[in-house]
Amino acid sequence: MAAIITLLRGGVHPKPDRAACELIRYTAAEARRAAHDLTSSIIATKTPGMYYGWKIVGVTFVTQFISIGFVFYSYGVFFKAVAAEFGATRFGVGAGLAFIQICTGLVSPLLGRALDRGHVRNIMLAGSILMAVGFACASRVSSMFQFYAVLGLLLGLGQAMLGPVPSSTLVANWFVRRRGMALGIATMGISLSGMVMAPVSTRLIERLGVRQAFLIYGVLAVVLVMPVVWRYVISRPEAMGLLPDGDGGALGGSGQPPAETASPPQTHEKIGDRPPARHVSTDEAARRAAFSPRPVAWSSARLLHEPNFWVLSIVVGINMCCNGATLTHIIPHATDLGFEPMSAALILSAMAGFGVIGKVFFGWFTDAGDRRVAFWLCMGLQAVGVTLVLGVTEYRLLLAAGAVYGFGMGGMVPIWGAMVGAVFGRLSFGRVMGLMAPCMLPLQMLGVPLAGKIYDVQGSYDAAFKLFIAMYLIAMVILIRLRIPEAEPDA
Numbered sequence: 316m317a318a319i320i321t322l323l324r325g326g327v328h329p330k331p332d333r334a335a336c337e338l339i340r341y342t343a344a345e346a347r348r349a350a351h352d353l354t355s356s357i358i359a360t361k362t363p364g365m366y367y368g369w370k371i372v373g374v375t376f377v378t379q380f381i382s383i384g385f386v387f388y389s390y391g392v393f394f395k396a397v398a399a400e401f402g403a404t405r406f407g408v409g410a411g412l413a414f415i416q417i418c419t420g421l422v423s424p425l426l427g428r429a430l431d432r433g434h435v436r437n438i439m440l441a442g443s444i445l446m447a448v449g450f451a452c453a454s455r456v457s458s459m460f461q462f463y464a465v466l467g468l469l470l471g472l473g474q475a476m477l478g479p480v481p482s483s484t485l486v487a488n489w490f491v492r493r494r495g496m497a498l499g500i501a502t503m504g505i506s507l508s509g510m511v512m513a514p515v516s517t518r519l520i521e522r523l524g525v526r527q528a529f530l531i532y533g534v535l536a537v538v539l540v541m542p543v544v545w546r547y548v549i550s551r552p553e554a555m556g557l558l559p560d561g562d563g564g565a566l567g568g569s570g571q572p573p574a575e576t577a578s579p580p581q582t583h584e585k586i587g588d589r590p591p592a593r594h595v596s597t598d599e600a601a602r603r604a605a606f607s608p609r610p611v612a613w614s615s616a617r618l619l620h621e622p623n624f625w626v627l628s629i630v631v632g633i634n635m636c637c638n639g640a641t642l643t644h645i646i647p648h649a650t651d652l653g654f655e656p657m658s659a660a661l662i663l664s665a666m667a668g669f670g671v672i673g674k675v676f677f678g679w680f681t682d683a684g685d686r687r688v689a690f691w692l693c694m695g696l697q698a699v700g701v702t703l704v705l706g707v708t709e710y711r712l713l714l715a716a717g718a719v720y721g722f723g724m725g726g727m728v729p730i731w732g733a734m735v736g737a738v739f740g741r742l743s744f745g746r747v748m749g750l751m752a753p754c755m756l757p758l759q760m761l762g763v764p765l766a767g768k769i770y771d772v773q774g775s776y777d778a779a780f781k782l783f784i785a786m787y788l789i790a791m792v793i794l795i796r797l798r799i800p801e802a803e804p805d806a
Contacts, residue, residue, distance in 0.1 A: 384508020427749015499678020
């Protein structure tokens with residue numbers, strides 16, 4: 316807290332004018348109303364016969380919309396505005412995203428272990444607070460050094476505690492057979508945020524400036540996320556007497572709070588996610604023991620000696636490297652071609668929009684077909700999309716290239732989660748995802764600043780795009796080495 320106060324004192328920006336304050340208050344009120352409508356429609360607690368895991372999917376849809384949309388999808392929109400604000404190069408602004416990735420990578424192993432122990436709700440709540448504080452501080456910084464500090468120490472940590480690792484772990488805990496589809500629907504929040512946040516961020520910057528846009532994002536991070544996470548997040552189905560996927564109904568119960576308490580479902584989640592104590596029969600006790608979480612079988616040391624772990628880390632790391640750079644630099648690339656900022660933002664929205672379709676398609680594909688083929692198709696479409704971006708200058712063709720790229724990109728996160736579950740199992744999911752983050756970090760943090768440096772030197776992104784095409788092809792070859800067991804461990 317002292318560091319934050321010191322940071323704020325380093326450069327105080329003039330207070331927002333009255334119109335901006337009114338807009339912020341109006342935005343917060345509308346966001347609170349939207350959050351209420353969303354939770355009522357997606358994760359309503361009174362839906363008869365609805366498996367609670369689908370409510371968990373609704374929660375993670377919201378958390379990933381905020382954590383990814385507000386940071387990664389908006390970063391490309393903020394790119395030129397931040398460079399102009401501080402007189403920075405594109406390499407310098409691109410390095411800011413690397414600071415987020417470094418923080419996320421370093422903290423993820425600890426997060427993964429905590430997630431497997433059942434602390435998902437507390438971690439997500441802390442993440443939303445850190446993101447809100449981070450955006451508030453970003454609106455007040457006066458130098459790139461302070462901007463980097465906010466990105467790494469606050470937004471990076473908050474995004475790690477709210478983003479794909481805890482969200483995917485939570486969904487994977489509740490689903491096995493339908494994990495691909497569940498992850499696909501949950502991660503639709505990522506793509507929809509790209510559709511919404513790119514034009515919204517552009518309009519906010521045009522009307523209010525980059526600093527007050529950051530402030531609005533800080534308000535929304537709290538208003539939209541905290542109520543949903545607090546009310547609905549439960550780490551595992553066993554905490555409610557349920558089985559993954561809702562198979563067989565419940566473990567001797569209805570999956571609802573016991574009649575003697577009117578507390579909402581989350582009050583059943585104590586340390587270790589133990590359900591409320593009650594008398595059970597011998598048969599039920601045996602059935603519960605068969606499906607209750609056991610100590611994780613995969614230690615960190617064992618994972619680091621497992622070839623499958625490194626194959627997935629390298630392949631996903633290459634994808635994240637290319638994804639982050641392409642999404643961040645596509646708007647600067649489009650404006651360099653002469654298109655207006657709003658038109659350029661719509662290209663990013665097209666990528667995100669077709670990413671929604673891709674998430675559903677690849678979610679279904681990973682459940683019904685060969686996961687390796689799904690991943691090959693996912694990367695192949697991204698390589699084709701970047702090739703098209705490299706070769707076209709007409710706006711409609713650039714939109715089409717973005718659509719192809721977005722459809723392939725949409726499959727990456729649900730396929731990643733499905734692969735981790737299939738190879739390592741449900742009970743070690745958080746540990747595996749968390750430990751992968753620092754292993755992927757050297758690749759993941761390379762893309763955005765490298766593309767910016769190539770532009771600074773050559774005045775074009777062409778060489779960067781050619782490099783990304785080659786990296787996708789290399790990743791497709793490496794994936795051949797992955798060995799997927801016939802049956803998922805501890806399913």
